[in-house]
Amino acid sequence: METVAAIWMFFKECLSTEWFKGFMVMTGVVVAITSVVSARTIARRKQTADLMFGTRSDEKLSDGYKCLARLHNAADSNMRALAREDKRNSDEANEVRYVLNHWERVFVGLRQGIYDEKMLREANYNTVLKTWAQAKPYIEAVREAEQRQTYYQCLEFYAKRWRKKPLEVLK
CATH class of the missing domain: 4.10.170 (p53, subunit A)
Structure with missing residues (x-):
């Protein structure tokens, strides 16, 4: 004791x-x-999952991707022309802008810590790189016309960043 x-x-x-x-x-x-x-x-991560599930049902975004691909692949199309004053408010320009504005808002949110980059990257890697490649001539024309290099700068930043480090093949 x-x-x-x-x-x-x-x-x-x-x-x-x-x-x-x-x-x-x-x-x-x-x-x-x-x-x-x-x-x-x-x-x-929850915010990112909500964003990803929400965009799956966004018809305007889906239409914008189709328009962007169609314009990019057309032999007689000039993406830069959509930034001109006479084409700026066309349906095609609006659809392209909808896609670009969507990704710009997503990446601004990512920079502010709202979204999880790893989740976004794994789910949207190819979409972002393809969107950037297809829309780059349009973005450059908008920047030239407006004399501002800040248009879609977050999209550009993350597309280039992600391209430097491709997704790994799962084992």
Whole structure:
């Protein structure tokens, strides 16, 4: 019984020391920080999943992709012409802008920490690279016409960034 009492006294003395109190406070701080970071990560992934599922049913976005591909592949089409004043409000220009504005908003959200880049990249890698390649002449023409290099700069930044590091083949 004396052994149990001695152990209890030792334990009680340890609990009352300053270093133990400091250790417990630091442990609490670490747990709190870890919880906040984990909650942010989960929220970011949920936002990304909501975005991805929401865009699947966006008919205007789907039509915009089709228009962009059609214009890109047409032998008699000039993507740059859509940036001219007389074509700026055409249905084709509006459809192309819808796609580009969608991705620009997504990437602005990504830069602000709203979305998870890894999830977006794995799900949309080919779509983003293809969109950038097909729309680049139009984007350059818009920048020239408006004399601003900031149009669709986030789309350009992430397309180039993602191209530098292609997706790995799953094993």
